[in-house]
Amino acid sequence: MGLPEGAYQALANALGAENICDDPAVTSGYSYMWLIYSTHAQSGRYRPAAVVLPRSTQDVQTIIKIANRYKFNYIPVGTNLLPPTIPARADTIIIDPKRMDSIVEIDTQNMFAVVEPYVTYAQLQAEAMKHGLTITIAEAGAQVSVVANNMFQGMGGTGHKFGYNRGVLGCDWVLPNGDLLHIGSRGNTNADWFWGDCAGMNLKGLLRADSGHCGGMGMVTRMAVKLFPYPGPQTFPVKGANPNFEVDFPKDRFKLNLIKFPDRKKLIEAMYEVGHAEIAAAVHEEPASMVLSGASPSVEYFWQKYPDFMKQWRNVLSVTLIGFSSARQIAYEQKVLDAIVKELGGSFIDEGSELWAIGQDNIGEQIRTGLSNRLFRIAGDFFVIGGFGFDSIDQSYKMSEDYMWPLIEQGQKKGHFVPDDTHNDWLNSYQLGHYSETEPLIYFEHDLDAGASFINSYAQTVVEAVKRRMCTTWPLGPMNYISGPTMCNYHELVLKIKKAVDPRLTSNPDYPVPQEPPKG
Amino acid sequence: MSLEKYRWDLVNCERCSMCKWVHPWSIKSKERARICPSMQKYKYDAYSAQGRFDLARALLEGEVEMTDKAAEVIYTCTLCGGCDVTCKFTRDMEPLEVLHELRALAVAKGKGPLPGHMPAVDSIRQNDNPWLQPRSRRGHWARKMKVKDLTKDKAEVLYFAGCTYSYNANLQEVARSTLRILQNAGVDVGILGSSESCCASPALKVGMVDMFREHASRNIKLFNDLGVKTVVTSCAGCYGVLRSQYPGVGKMNFEVKHSVEYFDQLLREGKLTFTKEVPLTVTWHDPCHLGRGGEPQDIWDGVRVKWGLSEPPRERNFGAKGIFDAPRNVLKAIPGLKLAEMERIREFSWCCGAGGGVRSAFPEFALETARERIEEAESTGAEALVTSCPWCESNLGDSINAIGSPLKMLSLVELVNKAI
Numbered sequence: 035m036g037l038p039e040g041a042y043q044a045l046a047n048a049l050g051a052e053n054i055c056d057d058p059a060v061t062s063g064y065s066y067m068w069l070i071y072s073t074h075a076q077s078g079r080y081r082p083a084a085v086v087l088p089r090s091t092q093d094v095q096t097i098i099k100i101a102n103r104y105k106f107n108y109i110p111v112g113t114n115l116l117p118p119t120i121p122a123r124a125d126t127i128i129i130d131p132k133r134m135d136s137i138v139e140i141d142t143q144n145m146f147a148v149v150e151p152y153v154t155y156a157q158l159q160a161e162a163m164k165h166g167l168t169i170t171i172a173e174a175g176a177q178v179s180v181v182a183n184n185m186f187q188g189m190g191g192t193g194h195k196f197g198y199n200r201g202v203l204g205c206d207w208v209l210p211n212g213d214l215l216h217i218g219s220r221g222n223t224n225a226d227w228f229w230g231d232c233a234g235m236n237l238k239g240l241l242r243a244d245s246g247h248c249g250g251m252g253m254v255t256r257m258a259v260k261l262f263p264y265p266g267p268q269t270f271p272v273k274g275a276n277p278n279f280e281v282d283f284p285k286d287r288f289k290l291n292l293i294k295f296p297d298r299k300k301l302i303e304a305m306y307e308v309g310h311a312e313i314a315a316a317v318h319e320e321p322a323s324m325v326l327s328g329a330s331p332s333v334e335y336f337w338q339k340y341p342d343f344m345k346q347w348r349n350v351l352s353v354t355l356i357g358f359s360s361a362r363q364i365a366y367e368q369k370v371l372d373a374i375v376k377e378l379g380g381s382f383i384d385e386g387s388e389l390w391a392i393g394q395d396n397i398g399e400q401i402r403t404g405l406s407n408r409l410f411r412i413a414g415d416f417f418v419i420g421g422f423g424f425d426s427i428d429q430s431y432k433m434s435e436d437y438m439w440p441l442i443e444q445g446q447k448k449g450h451f452v453p454d455d456t457h458n459d460w461l462n463s464y465q466l467g468h469y470s471e472t473e474p475l476i477y478f479e480h481d482l483d484a485g486a487s488f489i490n491s492y493a494q495t496v497v498e499a500v501k502r503r504m505c506t507t508w509p510l511g512p513m514n515y516i517s518g519p520t521m522c523n524y525h526e527l528v529l530k531i532k533k534a535v536d537p538r539l540t541s542n543p544d545y546p547v548p549q550e551p552p553k554g
Numbered sequence: 555m556s557l558e559k560y561r562w563d564l565v566n567c568e569r570c571s572m573c574k575w576v577h578p579w580s581i582k583s584k585e586r587a588r589i590c591p592s593m594q595k596y597k598y599d600a601y602s603a604q605g606r607f608d609l610a611r612a613l614l615e616g617e618v619e620m621t622d623k624a625a626e627v628i629y630t631c632t633l634c635g636g637c638d639v640t641c642k643f644t645r646d647m648e649p650l651e652v653l654h655e656l657r658a659l660a661v662a663k664g665k666g667p668l669p670g671h672m673p674a675v676d677s678i679r680q681n682d683n684p685w686l687q688p689r690s691r692r693g694h695w696a697r698k699m700k701v702k703d704l705t706k707d708k709a710e711v712l713y714f715a716g717c718t719y720s721y722n723a724n725l726q727e728v729a730r731s732t733l734r735i736l737q738n739a740g741v742d743v744g745i746l747g748s749s750e751s752c753c754a755s756p757a758l759k760v761g762m763v764d765m766f767r768e769h770a771s772r773n774i775k776l777f778n779d780l781g782v783k784t785v786v787t788s789c790a791g792c793y794g795v796l797r798s799q800y801p802g803v804g805k806m807n808f809e810v811k812h813s814v815e816y817f818d819q820l821l822r823e824g825k826l827t828f829t830k831e832v833p834l835t836v837t838w839h840d841p842c843h844l845g846r847g848g849e850p851q852d853i854w855d856g857v858r859v860k861w862g863l864s865e866p867p868r869e870r871n872f873g874a875k876g877i878f879d880a881p882r883n884v885l886k887a888i889p890g891l892k893l894a895e896m897e898r899i900r901e902f903s904w905c906c907g908a909g910g911g912v913r914s915a916f917p918e919f920a921l922e923t924a925r926e927r928i929e930e931a932e933s934t935g936a937e938a939l940v941t942s943c944p945w946c947e948s949n950l951g952d953s954i955n956a957i958g959s960p961l962k963m964l965s966l967v968e969l970v971n972k973a974i
């Protein structure tokens with residue numbers, strides 16, 4: 035089923051015939067999402083009615099106005115990693131921003147960059163590094179879109195220092211009625227992009243809270259993002275050849291510490307202490323599966339090493355120190371860290387040891403994510419068990435230990451999830467330990483039973499997190515109906531906002547919150 | 555259907571998009587971050603390895619038909635293998651093999667090869683070369699040279715000129731110079747003259763698998779019967795198939811070398827020395843089939859078992875063991891010559907745009923891809939762009955002319971000649 039009559043022609047007239055395509059050979063490229071496939075076992079019905087390639091904000095306004103006039107749906111996308119980019123209704127087009135790929139500006143004095151939606155983190159950071167600047171890159175990978183990621187989570191390696199999605203400044207936002215809204219200082223005449231807030235009511239709050247609106251409220255066409263100081267070489271210092279790359283940052287400014295603690299409680303105490311001392315750029319609990327997959331050039335290599343590695347790599351905290359201002363900063367921070375580790379009975383993994391060799395590229399990963407998608411290498415599919423509580427570090431830990439790991443063990447018993455008895459998560463400190471998120475990672479095959487195990491566990495953790503009055507993360511679409519009622523019915527408010535700005539419900543209609551609660 | 559063999563890859567593609575870019579750690583600038591020429595030109599995801607995986611899966615599952623448009627999506631790809639390198643960094647998958655299988659399927663369904671490919675395919679069938687030239691003239695490039703004819707004599711080394719160097723008057727000098735250098739270095743070398751026949755790479759690239767196998771097995775038998783130890787070629791296209799595809803067709807009692815490897819070896823053995831200054835700044839273009847495509851492939855026939863493990867375990871080619879150092883060693887040994895590297899090199903090299911039947915079926919795409927390489931080469935400050943592949947040389951050369959670039963297009967052997 036395609037678009038309403040006349041709609042295709044209207045789009046083709048506006049954009050040029052070469053910038054719209056409805057041929058299944060092309061739209062198939064936007065139809066498949068591993069997670070949907072393994073949990074729903076079908077994909078064809080998700081094929082979009084067409085894909086359009088706008089070149090400018092004006093083109094996006096035109097597309098959205100045509101969608102309103104002819105009444106069909108659209109989804110703005112970045113690089114399409116996330117499930118909500120796959121249409122759930124037949125009369126949906128994808129707004130693919132491949133032709134909107136400019137870095138509009140890098141303001142080195144005020145330390146921000148303005149980008150269009152198809153600029154990736156790796157591209158932006160490569161240019162920023164030439165000016166001694168950097169940006170926090172999502173663990174999803176440096177190949178994802180800066181704008182799309184900031185419209186969803188925007189969390190990554192150096193978030194301990196630079197914050198969790200605190201870097202969005204001025205934006206150009208095409209609303210679901212086609213109007214253009216300037217956000218932040220962008221809205222003040224001649225004020226430009228430099229600031230995320232503005233006079234009067236702050237509309238930036240409409241952009242996103244925890245995980246954005248999943249394309250359900252129009253499209254951001256330009257975004258200014260904060261850049262941070264970077265005291266390293268102008269090009270990312272990589273050595274080696276595919277598939278064995280290594281990073282080589284100057285030791286006097288960049289220092290990785292891999293620290294083993296006697297148990298997770300001590301590790302978590304250390305995370306707090308590091309935060310209190312206001313040291314370090316990146317602080318993460320690194321689970322064995324994640325570290326080993328990052329170092330694995332093949333699935334065979336992973337499985338050969340894993341049983342033994344899992345025994346040795348437990349309760350390891352990765353702390354990356356960056357000497358932003360001087361080499362002395364590193365020396366000072368290292369002394370503080372040494373004292374914390376000593377007090378809590380931790381021990382540093384020796385540089386030169388086999389464990390170190392496997393974990394050493396973690397520093398590169400914190401600065402420019404390049405290994406994370408190797409998580410899929412372990413079994414085919416990978417995800418987190420869900421509902422992982424963006425909260426204090428110890429609440430995240432508690433939720434994981436009390437509730438999520440027992441679910442993981444159930445899945446393991448059924449043979450659905452990869453064996454793992456470490457009880458270590460990818461547990462992250464943000465904003466100097468004031469905020470955290472834990473991801474108990476699971477790996478499963480592309481199999482319907484395993485997929486069902488995953489999705490049920492995910493839903494259960496959302497329910498449980500709600501009971502605990504924790505903030506659930508990624509309450510995508512229908513899941514808001516689970517989390518909303520115990521959180522001031524925020525989902526009703528969000529739905530009202532959605533209806534106010536998108537009365538015809540053309541912008542990814544089931545997001546951020548579907549009109550109706552899910553059945554069953 | 556042999557696409558079926560790749561079902562695991564197809565359903566496990568996670569849409570990570572790594573196949574569209576140079577690996578993030580090796581990205582040095584915004585402008586030179588891409589690896590996939592097809593994606594760059596056509597923009598829609600369908601024109602990437604990820605999109606072609608989706609198409610392959612949809613074809614397998616009967617969600618879409620093999621239409622003219624599907625064939626266009628399949629053939630607008632230079633088979634450069636950039637996606638293969640970057641996907642394999644992350645996943646245990648075979649994008650390049652899937653891209654080849656899609657072409658074989660297009661042929662089986664009567665949608666391939668495309669009209670633009672047919673003159674070359676018919677010519678291989680009729681004349682043993684894709685250039686519509688008579689067989690009898692194949693050896694003319696060497697008619698004024700004193701060289702062993704291996705249909706009559708024996709030698710250790712066969713110099714396999716390949717179709718393009720044999721017939722293209724502008725490029726024949728490359729073959730002659732190479733042969734002369736080998737002879738002067740005391741290599742026991744001979745040629746096949748008019749008895750040489752196409753390596754059939756162009757047939758394989760457009761999905762004519764049977765035709766390719768027939769030619770390949772004939773060539774393997776011929777080379778084995780000659781009793782040569784080494785087959786040397788100057789063509790990266792020939793080299794790529796001889797090195798990575800022929801072993802899957804039959805047992806080879808000879809090794810395959812590209813002439814740049816041989817020059818490097820002769821330099822190290824002291825049999826080739828450079829005495830003359832060549833005061834020039836150059837940049838080297840890694841041809842796809844010499845570089846990442848020059849790495850031998852593991853011929854694997856197995857299945858994916860629990861957790862996606864390969865049974866039997868598979869050695870994968872990551873593209874980094876191709877011929878990258880040899881040409882650089884040769885260039886660096888030339889007195890007075892300065893090598894200025896481009897941003898995308900070695901396994902992350904940007905394709906010249908000619909491969910995979912693109913130059914014949916989609917000439918505009920081929921030229922645009924080349925243009926991007928020319929701009930990258932210009933940005934190094936080099937005066938000349940050097941390579942060692944007739945396809946790259948012609949396509950990049952055409953683009954230099956089309957955009958009026960000040961760059962000179964040179965074959966590596968020309969510089970070697972100047973330096974001797």
Ligand SMILES: Cc1cc2nc3c(=O)[nH]c(=O)nc-3n(C[C@H](O)[C@H](O)[C@H](O)COP(=O)(O)OP(=O)(O)OC[C@H]3O[C@@H](n4cnc5c(N)ncnc54)[C@H](O)[C@@H]3O)c2cc1C
Pocket residue numbers: 109110111112113114115116117118119151172173174175178179180181182183184185186187188189190246247248249250252253254255542
């Ligand atoms: C395996 C995996 C790991 C992940 N790890 C992390 C992580 O560590 N940190 C993190 O922050 N995130 C993570 N994510 C989630 C991640 O935020 C998104 O997947 C990421 O942003 C993908 O970028 P993309 O360019 O593919 O965006 P897409 O998937 O294309 O888009 C993301 C969402 O934003 C919407 N959108 C895209 N562009 C626009 C726009 N211009 N205007 C309005 N809406 C838009 C889309 O409709 C979609 O709903 C992970 C996701 C996966 C699947």
Ligand code: SF4
Pocket residue numbers: 566567568569570571572573574603604607640641642644645647649
């Ligand atoms: S890199 Fe491989 S797994 Fe990732 S999208 Fe491309 S083909 Fe799929």
Ligand code: SF4
Pocket residue numbers: 573589590591592593601602603630631632633634635636637638653
């Ligand atoms: S082979 Fe080259 S052109 Fe074809 S999909 Fe891969 S990277 Fe793109």
